[in-house]
Amino acid sequence: MIKNRLFTPGPTDVPPEVLNEMAKPIFHHRTPQFREMFAEVNVGLKKLLCTSNDVLTIAGSGTAGMEAAISCAAPRDKKVLVSNGGKFGERWVKVAKLYGLDVDEVKLEWGVALTADVVAEKLATGEYGAVVTVYSETSTATACDLEAIAKVVAATDAILIADCITAAGALPLKTDEWGVDIVASGSQKAFMLPPGLATLAVSEKAWKVIDTIDAPGFYLNLKAYRKSVAADDTPYTPAVTLIRGMKVAVDMINGIGIETVWARTAILAKATREAATALGLGLCSKSPSDSVTAICLPEGIDDSIRKNLKKYGCSVAGGQDGWKGKAIRVSHMGYIDPLDTIGFIAALEYTLADMGVKVEIGKGVAAATKVLKDWK
Amino acid sequence: MIKNRLFTPGPTDVPPEVLNEMAKPIFHHRTPQFREMFAEVNVGLKKLLCTSNDVLTIAGSGTAGMEAAISCAAPRDKKVLVSNGGKFGERWVKVAKLYGLDVDEVKLEWGVALTADVVAEKLATGEYGAVVTVYSETSTATACDLEAIAKVVAATDAILIADCITAAGALPLKTDEWGVDIVASGSQKAFMLPPGLATLAVSEKAWKVIDTIDAPGFYLNLKAYRKSVAADDTPYTPAVTLIRGMKVAVDMINGIGIETVWARTAILAKATREAATALGLGLCSKSPSDSVTAICLPEGIDDSIRKNLKKYGCSVAGGQDGWKGKAIRVSHMGYIDPLDTIGFIAALEYTLADMGVKVEIGKGVAAATKVLKDWK
Numbered sequence: 206m207i208k209n210r211l212f213t214p215g216p217t218d219v220p221p222e223v224l225n226e227m228a229k230p231i232f233h234h235r236t237p238q239f240r241e242m243f244a245e246v247n248v249g250l251k252k253l254l255c256t257s258n259d260v261l262t263i264a265g266s267g268t269a270g271m272e273a274a275i276s277c278a279a280p281r282d283k284k285v286l287v288s289n290g291g292k293f294g295e296r297w298v299k300v301a302k303l304y305g306l307d308v309d310e311v312k313l314e315w316g317v318a319l320t321a322d323v324v325a326e327k328l329a330t331g332e333y334g335a336v337v338t339v340y341s342e343t344s345t346a347t348a349c350d351l352e353a354i355a356k357v358v359a360a361t362d363a364i365l366i367a368d369c370i371t372a373a374g375a376l377p378l379k380t381d382e383w384g385v386d387i388v389a390s391g392s393q394k395a396f397m398l399p400p401g402l403a404t405l406a407v408s409e410k411a412w413k414v415i416d417t418i419d420a421p422g423f424y425l426n427l428k429a430y431r432k433s434v435a436a437d438d439t440p441y442t443p444a445v446t447l448i449r450g451m452k453v454a455v456d457m458i459n460g461i462g463i464e465t466v467w468a469r470t471a472i473l474a475k476a477t478r479e480a481a482t483a484l485g486l487g488l489c490s491k492s493p494s495d496s497v498t499a500i501c502l503p504e505g506i507d508d509s510i511r512k513n514l515k516k517y518g519c520s521v522a523g524g525q526d527g528w529k530g531k532a533i534r535v536s537h538m539g540y541i542d543p544l545d546t547i548g549f550i551a552a553l554e555y556t557l558a559d560m561g562v563k564v565e566i567g568k569g570v571a572a573a574t575k576v577l578k579d580w581k
Numbered sequence: 582m583i584k585n586r587l588f589t590p591g592p593t594d595v596p597p598e599v600l601n602e603m604a605k606p607i608f609h610h611r612t613p614q615f616r617e618m619f620a621e622v623n624v625g626l627k628k629l630l631c632t633s634n635d636v637l638t639i640a641g642s643g644t645a646g647m648e649a650a651i652s653c654a655a656p657r658d659k660k661v662l663v664s665n666g667g668k669f670g671e672r673w674v675k676v677a678k679l680y681g682l683d684v685d686e687v688k689l690e691w692g693v694a695l696t697a698d699v700v701a702e703k704l705a706t707g708e709y710g711a712v713v714t715v716y717s718e719t720s721t722a723t724a725c726d727l728e729a730i731a732k733v734v735a736a737t738d739a740i741l742i743a744d745c746i747t748a749a750g751a752l753p754l755k756t757d758e759w760g761v762d763i764v765a766s767g768s769q770k771a772f773m774l775p776p777g778l779a780t781l782a783v784s785e786k787a788w789k790v791i792d793t794i795d796a797p798g799f800y801l802n803l804k805a806y807r808k809s810v811a812a813d814d815t816p817y818t819p820a821v822t823l824i825r826g827m828k829v830a831v832d833m834i835n836g837i838g839i840e841t842v843w844a845r846t847a848i849l850a851k852a853t854r855e856a857a858t859a860l861g862l863g864l865c866s867k868s869p870s871d872s873v874t875a876i877c878l879p880e881g882i883d884d885s886i887r888k889n890l891k892k893y894g895c896s897v898a899g900g901q902d903g904w905k906g907k908a909i910r911v912s913h914m915g916y917i918d919p920l921d922t923i924g925f926i927a928a929l930e931y932t933l934a935d936m937g938v939k940v941e942i943g944k945g946v947a948a949a950t951k952v953l954k955d956w957k
Contacts, residue, residue, distance in 0.1 A: 206833070206837050206842070206845065206916070206918060207918065208916075208918045208920070208921070210920070221597075228604070457582070461582050466582070469582065517919075517920070518918065518920065519920075540582070540584075542582060542583065542584045542894065543893075543924075543927070544584070544586070544893070544894065544895075544921075544924030544925070544927060544928060545584070545920075545924065547923060547924050547927045547946060548919075548920030548921065548923050548924050549920070551919070551920060551923045551946075551950045551953070552920060554950065554954075555953075555954060558954065566947075566950055566951050566954050567946070567947030567948070567950040567951050568947070570923060570927075570943070570946045570947060570950045571942075571943030571944070571946060571947040572943070574927045574930065574942055574943040574946045575942050575943050577927070577931075578930075578931060578934065578942050
């Protein structure tokens with residue numbers, strides 16, 4: 206008997222409370238019942254995202270949210286700075302180009318984060334209307350200092366569009382205090398939901414820009430969502446079941462307190478990094494994210510480690526592109542607790558030993574257990 | 582966020598597959614649909630219990646099953662030998678006396694198991710019609726050598742009634758090969774179900790005795806269940822939802838293979854014992870059961886340890902009677918895997934440290950992880 210545990214950086218495991226809520230009978234969305242629920246969800250989302258900005262929810266993946274943000278909010282008469290340090294940065298460059306934007310791509314080595322200095326230097330030219338960055342680049346398990354970047358952008362006329370898909374609800378994120386104009390997220394990460402919803406927190410500064418743009422999209426048009434959300438509604442058919450689940454998940458997170466959730470995510474990441482080090486394994490990122498850890502595979506071990514980890518019930522992601530077969534990526538987001546993480550390290554030890562790597566069984570779990578002693 | 586995990590020796594956690602099955606709409610029990618399902622359940626139960634004997638299922642707790650067995654199958658013209666090494670042995674003595682049986686109680690020190698030698702000596706007198714014993718005494722986490730006892734009883738005219746409630750599906754149990762006449766079990770232990778069902782495997786030898794007895798009970802009358810089960814039915818309204826869940830749970834167990842399940846339970850118990858030893862804790866039983874481990878609490882620690890363990894999401898049972906405040910009891914039955922068990926040991930380390938016990942954090946989990954390396 207194997208219990209399956211998702212340590213993939215999305216989707217993540219969904220709590221039974223949320224699954225049970227989503228199993229309840231469907232109801233119609235053009236009703237007071239829906240609008241009341243949606244109003245509560247929106248209050249909860251604002252709390253979770255530390256914002257009083259509008260939060261829009263789109264039935265779609267995180268990519269839908271980011272495409273809506275870029276296509277609706279990047280000024281056409283100025284350049285857009287897009288950082289690309291991995292698969293998602295690469296994608297946002299593609300999307301920006303697809304919409305005919307004047308893209309200045311900051312290409313980063315994988316595992317290296319965008320710095321506020323680079324952004325400041327670029328923005329000093331006055332040529333930029335928007336900055337697009339990824340807070341936690343899932344493909345490289347790398348986090349930038351979004352707070353520092355936001356402060357730089359906030360001091361200019363440019364707006365900041367942040368892909369917070371593998372970050373919101375996991376890494377510290379003070380949307381209003383830091384001045385992040387658009388925070389995009391997806392449901393299947395730290396929100397503890399199945400995939401299918403994107404959320405966007407949009408600042409007043411961003412709306413002023415959006416209002417000047419005649420964005421070509423219909424479904425991914427932020428103005429339509431703004432108009433509807435003012436009446437606790439959605440412009441197109443909402444994914445009622447997922448929003449119902451979101452009500453429960455967001456209440457769970459806010460019940461715990463978002464700062465506590467950030468702290469838990471951070472300590473799970475630290476325990477995983479220290480266990481990896483204790484086992485003689487390296488970390489792939491130079492700026493490791495606390496939402497996902499990329500562990501370098503030792504000499505002679507390839508991506509088949511993932512299939513072998515599954516024998517112990519643990520799902521992780523592999524490396525992509527240049528990191529293919531050289532890394533595994535392990536999530537710390539959402540419905541994962543310290544006991545799960547310690548169990549995962551045991552499974553990693555067993556798998557490495559099964560594959561012929563010399564590991565001292567118990568050394569990684571002992572290291573992780575020591576770190577997690579401080580979890581409360 | 583705390584994930585709750587049951588390490589209580591009943592109830593145990595129920596797999597989502599079983600919960601989902603039980604969440605399906607109810608159907609009527611006097612139908613071909615029920616009888617077809619029940620026929621399949623009965624085939625599966627026989628496989629799980631290694632028997633070709635009738636298996637009867639009663640809507641009730643394990644106690645209902647044991648009362649049915651004792652009241653229906655203990656001959657009135659002979660003595661009944663009842664071993665009492667804990668709370669359950671004590672209960673079967675009470676039940677036997679309630680039915681006016683001539684009870685010879687073998688009182689054992691807590692943590693000591695009944696031996697085949699004692700049974701052989703008693704039965705040599707020819708005065709006994711039945712032997713009642715507990716395979717795994719939940720209150721003391723002590724297992725007897727049921728195989729050896731069964732072989733002694735099988736060589737006589739007496740029948741053996743075994744309380745296998747915390748044993749069936751966890752400890753090796755070859756009903757027919759060993760000659761156990763009545764095997765009683767309950768759903769909320771290794772069967773991975775909620776409480777509410779008792780099962781009884783009854784041998785031909787036992788039926789011959791039962792047919793000579795005019796048992797006073799109506800609901801707990803084995804003859805009624807025998808007659809119905811021959812037609813894949815039940816004499817009184819069955820707990821349809823639980824039987825529906827039982828179909829899935831029994832299929833899961835048989836899909837894995839009962840011998841593999843026994844081996845998993847044994848290695849989880851071994852890992853727990855070795856972790857306890859590594860942490861300087863003693864074991865309460867002189868014959869530790871592999872289905873549940875009783876760990877002695879160190880000087881100065883009382884039953885409040887259970888409340889403290891709950892802070893880490895782990896539920897365990899405490900000591901009873903003379904062991905109250907001196908032990909915790911930890912289950913290895915059912916839907917628990919090695920990763921859960923390693924996580925539990927971490928929670929135990931944290932809890933002891935929180936309560937001021939000097940423990941080397943990581944030492945217990947390392948010991949458990951080493952033992953469980955051999956789990957496949």
